Amino acid sequence: MGVEAAYPPFSFINEDGEVDGFERDLGDEICRRAELDCVWVTNDWESIIPNLVSGNYDAIIAAMTITPERDEVIDFTQEYYPPDPSSYIALAGAGEEVRTGVIAAAVSSVQAHYIVDSGATLVEFPSWDDTIAAVKNGEVDSVLADRGFLEDIVNESGDDIVFVGDDTTIGGGLGIGVRESDGELKDKLDAAIAAMKDDGALNALISKWFEGRENVY
Amino acid sequence: MSCLESLSSYGLRALGVGERLLPRSDITICDQVVLIGSGMMWNIYFTVLAMAFGFGLATVVALGKASPNRWLSAPANAFIFIFRGSPLFIQFFLFYEAFVLLPKLAGAVDLGFVEITLDTRWFTRAWLGALIVLFLNTSAYSAEIFYGALRNAPKGESEAADAIGMTGFRKFRRIVWPTMLRLAWPAYTNEAIFMGHATALVFFSGFPAWRQEGDALYYAKYFAENTYNPFIAYPIVAAYFMLLTLALIAIFGAVNRRLNRHLAPAARARLTFRPQLIR
Amino acid sequence: MMTCAEPSSLVGIDWWACYLTTGKHLSFYGSFGTVLMLLALAAPLILLLGIAGALARNARAAPLRWIGTGYTSMVRGVPDIVFFLFVPIALDQLFEYFRHRVLCPQATGPVWQGNDFIVCAEAKLPLSSAPQSIHDLYGFALALIAFTVVFGAFAANIIHGGLNAVPKGQLEAGEAVGMSRAQILRRIHLPQMWRYALPGLSNLWMILIKATPLLFLLGVEDIVYWAKELGGAKTSRYAYPHGDWRLGYFIALLAFYLLLTWLSEQVFARLTRRFSAGLAR
Numbered sequence: 202m203g204v205e206a207a208y209p210p211f212s213f214i215n216e217d218g219e220v221d222g223f224e225r226d227l228g229d230e231i232c233r234r235a236e237l238d239c240v241w242v243t244n245d246w247e248s249i250i251p252n253l254v255s256g257n258y259d260a261i262i263a264a265m266t267i268t269p270e271r272d273e274v275i276d277f278t279q280e281y282y283p284p285d286p287s288s289y290i291a292l293a294g295a296g297e298e299v300r301t302g303v304i305a306a307a308v309s310s311v312q313a314h315y316i317v318d319s320g321a322t323l324v325e326f327p328s329w330d331d332t333i334a335a336v337k338n339g340e341v342d343s344v345l346a347d348r349g350f351l352e353d354i355v356n357e358s359g360d361d362i363v364f365v366g367d368d369t370t371i372g373g374g375l376g377i378g379v380r381e382s383d384g385e386l387k388d389k390l391d392a393a394i395a396a397m398k399d400d401g402a403l404n405a406l407i408s409k410w411f412e413g414r415e416n417v418y
Numbered sequence: 419m420s421c422l423e424s425l426s427s428y429g430l431r432a433l434g435v436g437e438r439l440l441p442r443s444d445i446t447i448c449d450q451v452v453l454i455g456s457g458m459m460w461n462i463y464f465t466v467l468a469m470a471f472g473f474g475l476a477t478v479v480a481l482g483k484a485s486p487n488r489w490l491s492a493p494a495n496a497f498i499f500i501f502r503g504s505p506l507f508i509q510f511f512l513f514y515e516a517f518v519l520l521p522k523l524a525g526a527v528d529l530g531f532v533e534i535t536l537d538t539r540w541f542t543r544a545w546l547g548a549l550i551v552l553f554l555n556t557s558a559y560s561a562e563i564f565y566g567a568l569r570n571a572p573k574g575e576s577e578a579a580d581a582i583g584m585t586g587f588r589k590f591r592r593i594v595w596p597t598m599l600r601l602a603w604p605a606y607t608n609e610a611i612f613m614g615h616a617t618a619l620v621f622f623s624g625f626p627a628w629r630q631e632g633d634a635l636y637y638a639k640y641f642a643e644n645t646y647n648p649f650i651a652y653p654i655v656a657a658y659f660m661l662l663t664l665a666l667i668a669i670f671g672a673v674n675r676r677l678n679r680h681l682a683p684a685a686r687a688r689l690t691f692r693p694q695l696i697r
Numbered sequence: 698m699m700t701c702a703e704p705s706s707l708v709g710i711d712w713w714a715c716y717l718t719t720g721k722h723l724s725f726y727g728s729f730g731t732v733l734m735l736l737a738l739a740a741p742l743i744l745l746l747g748i749a750g751a752l753a754r755n756a757r758a759a760p761l762r763w764i765g766t767g768y769t770s771m772v773r774g775v776p777d778i779v780f781f782l783f784v785p786i787a788l789d790q791l792f793e794y795f796r797h798r799v800l801c802p803q804a805t806g807p808v809w810q811g812n813d814f815i816v817c818a819e820a821k822l823p824l825s826s827a828p829q830s831i832h833d834l835y836g837f838a839l840a841l842i843a844f845t846v847v848f849g850a851f852a853a854n855i856i857h858g859g860l861n862a863v864p865k866g867q868l869e870a871g872e873a874v875g876m877s878r879a880q881i882l883r884r885i886h887l888p889q890m891w892r893y894a895l896p897g898l899s900n901l902w903m904i905l906i907k908a909t910p911l912l913f914l915l916g917v918e919d920i921v922y923w924a925k926e927l928g929g930a931k932t933s934r935y936a937y938p939h940g941d942w943r944l945g946y947f948i949a950l951l952a953f954y955l956l957l958t959w960l961s962e963q964v965f966a967r968l969t970r971r972f973s974a975g976l977a978r
Contacts, residue, residue: 207926209935214926216936218720242832247639248786250646255789257832270443274646308627309643317439317630325627330929334941335626338518340542353932503958504951505907507921512951515944612904615776622778635779642782652783660774 202228203258206243208329208350210410211264211375214243223410224262227281230402231377234393247309250275253378259386260379264347266311267373276381278390280374281403287312289365290351291336291343297366302342305332311371312345336362349411421448432456432631440630440640450641450654457634458658463545464617464633465662468552469610475553476560477595483565494561501558506551506616507623513551514624517541544625552620556613563609567602568594600677607670614662618655634658704936716937725923729953732909732919735841739905742845744898747852748887754857765853772850780847781911785839836917844908851901859894860886892972899965906957910950924950 206212206220215221220241232239242258253261253275266284267277291299301321306312308325316323324341326332332344333354344351348368355362377394379387397403398418424446427437431453441449482494501509520541541547571594579593618635621627627636634655641651701707701715716722753765772780863886871881912919928943 209932213935214721216719216721218724240829242829247643251642251648251786254646255786256793257789270644305626309640313630314442322629325630327622327624327626328925328929330925330941330943331624331626333930334518340518340539340626354930357932357938499958500955502903503955505910505954507910508947508950508954512944512947515947519944611773615778618776618778635776638779639782648783648786652779656775656779656783659776659779660771663774 202232202239202241203244203249203253203261203263204228204241205246205249205263207246208264209353210349212262223282223406224264226406226410227403228262230397230406231390231393234396235389237389250378253380256380259383260377260390262377264375265378266371267376268311271378274381275378276383276387277376277378278387279394280376281394281397282375282407284370284372284374285347285349286368286370287315287345288348288351288368289343289345290355290362291365292339293360293363295342295363295365299343299365305335305341305344306346307332310346312347315369315371316345352412421446421452424448424452428453429456430459432459432633432637434629434631438629442644445641445645447650450637450651454634454637454641454651454654454658457632457637458662460544460620460631460633461614461617461659461662464549464552464620465610465614465666467549468556468613468617471553472556472560475557476564479557479561480564480568480598483561484568498558498561501555502562506555507619509551509555510548510619510623510625514542514547517547542625543628544620548620548625552613552617555616556609559609559612560606563602563605564598566605567598567600570601571597596677603670603674603677607667607674610666610670611663614666615659618659712937719937721923721927724918725920725927728918728920728923731837731917732912735837735844735909735912736906738841739844739848740902742841743848743852743901743905746845746849747856750849750853751857751860752882754853755860769850769853769857772847773854777847777908778911781840781843784843784846785836788839788842833918840912840917844905848901848905848908851904852898855897855901856890856894858897859890859892862893863889895965895969895972899961899968902961902965903958906954906961920950920953 204212204220204224206214206222210222212220212222212224220243225241228239228241240258244252244257246263249261249263249265250271252258261275264282264285265271265277267280271277289300289304300319303322303324304316305324305326306316307329308327313323313325324335326335329346329350332341332346335341336344343365351364355364377390379390394403397406403418425448428441428449429452430436431440433456440453479494479497482490483498485491485494541550575593575597576589579589584592618633621632621636630640632640638651638655642648645651701718704712704715707715750765750769753761754769756762756765867885867889868881871885876884909919910921912921924946925943928941928946930941931938
């Protein structure tokens with residue numbers, strides 16, 4: 202199982218140096234149900250798909266949005282998390298105009314493509330941490346990122362950083378990625394996810410890790 | 419789209435001219451070659467300007483290091499040690515963080531006939547911030563090269579200059595400096611090549627890419643990630659850098675011939691393609 | 698005795714003591730060892746490859762000369778970062794391809810199917826069932842190979858220059874007493890070469906030290922990876938929340954590299970004095 206482990210609360214490295222987070226729990230549970238022996242491997246975001254294709258691991262579970270471009274290269278299971286809305290954040294006092302101003306996002310993320318399509322000015326940073334730093338010191342007007350990632354940051358910034366405007370939904374939900382030639386594995390994972398949706402286990406996990414999200418499936 | 423369309427849409431995309439959206443699907447080889455080529459403009463810009471400005475500072479620092487005065491040689495040594503002793507990658511990152519911390523000053527300096535606005539906001543932009551880092555870095559390496567050349571300069575020439583009464587800046591400009599250049603040139607060529615390659619790191623560390631305008635490697639990464647196929651994009655960027663390297667060798671080789679034109683053919687330092695023995 | 702079980706209740710020195718000794722921080726300290734180990738392993742390999750390349754360039758057989766010259770020119774014309782992005786994936790697929798041919802002779806079907814690179818399960822390297830540590834080790838090995846290939850080319854140039862710089866008289870004296878080519882090479886040419894190659898090689902060592910941050914691009918968890926990971930702002934979902942401390946961590950990295958550079962300079966100054974003993978300057 203390939204994971205990025207740099208995107209709390211989906212996946213991150215905890216203080217003991219282990220992979221932790223919503224996706225860790227989910228992956229372990231799916232493997233148990235599908236009777237698979239799962240080993241967790243971290244990989245950086247840029248090469249996570251090429252390494253799946255090369256066979257370094259068999260599945261990607263890394264907050265990966267199901268998009269048509271990615272579907273051309275790999276296959277996805279059904280979604281295990283609804284499309285995470287992407288939100289704009291900005292310094293307190295900013296208004297709706299930030300959505301057409303200078304917006305930061307991580308290099309080659311779905312948000313980056315969205316910003317370009319929307320006509321605003323995109324500034325791409327090597328990592329999401331950099332984007333947050335940029336909006337804090339006024340480099341950019343706002344950041345467009347997954348709401349799940351931003352919530353903690355907004356809550357802990359006191360009143361410095363706020364959400365601006367409505368959320369937008371980019372792409373499909375989150376799914377597990379597998380090689381296109383690995384239909385058997387995909388079926389097994391799909392069955393496990395469906396079972397978890399049916400008996401409420403998936404909802405329980407989502408509630409545990411994401412506040413305020415109940416009964417999604 | 420055909421190759422000609424690619425050229426017209428993306429030829430200057432790295433400067434922001436042309437098609438605003440980067441190709442997302444149906445990416446052809448022409449698209450990749452043109453866009454990565456347009457990114458090379460940044461690499462050339464950085465290389466040329468960093469080397470040009472760095473040349474001056476390097477000479478000053480080299481003279482400082484060679485000076486018997488401790489107030490001059492100690493700072494020169496420290497400067498060279500810090501910028502040669504640490505990785506460029508980390509220098510980029512540290513400087514970017516430092517620039518970000520600069521207070522958002524916007525002052526205007528009124529010189530009477532022209533008003534210069536200072537906007538510290540520009541320091542976090544790659545075209546200025548990264549250039550400063552590259553400039554300082556190449557100055558340190560070049561200073562060390564020039565210092566070695568100064569030390570190896572034949573004493574006889576210097577003594578002859580003293581004998582006929584040439585001193586100070588005149589002696590430096592007519593006698594010391596040309597010899598220093600001549601001795602340093604092969605090593606300095608290597609430094610130019612390293613600098614050309616180092617410019618590929620700019621958008622990898624802290625500096626962001628505005629409006630998706632980046633250098634050749636930035637676009638190569640974009641294509642490698644969007645086509646999930648690194649075997650086309652990276653060889654293209656490798657080929658472009660080989661061309662850059664060859665161009666640098668040709669230009670510096672021509673200068674080398676001119677610097678050595680007064681020597682008998684056998685005594686001329688041939689510009690061999692190897693890291694310098696003087697450092 | 699203070700324990701680190703309740704991080705949220707710690708303040709001051711206690712917080713720092715526990716913070717700096719978390720599992721992640723221990724990995725950070727360990728990654729310094731990774732960097733040093735890479736340097737220690739790469740140096741002899743680079744020298745070997747450099748000698749091989751230099752001898753190839755001087756070889757009598759033309760194809761060998763072309764390989765030598767081609768290798769050195771190509772590698773030196775391209776930025777090392779491009780190599781580091783490209784070579785590991787290419788090598789990985791190459792290894793797996795050969796293992797596939799050897800281990801699964803009965804497998805049918807092309808290996809490259811569209812975008813997927815399909816080899817039988819036994820041929821995968823490392824095996825997809827292998828734990829994280831094996832993956833880390835494999836990544837490290839690929840990084841080592843990439844560094845060796847790139848820097849071996851530079852070393853080949855330096856050693857080639859060193860070989861050329863040895864006074865011809867020495868070699869002719871060897872011929873005059875009847876030594877074979879191999880003997881001259883081993884007893885006269887190579888030992889003398891070191892004296893002339895040393896400045897260039899010391900320079901290359903310094904450059905090698907400074908290229909190690911690129912390790913993290915190869916997916917190896919090196920010091921740059923941990924500095925970014927540990928320094929990034931942490932919300933209270935983590936046990937030890939803090940602001941953006943990357944500047945501090947990177948200054949620590951800077952100090953590490955300056956120290957390493959300074960130590961290397963001392964060592965090379967000594968070596969130069971030793972090799973220069975007996976040289977009429």
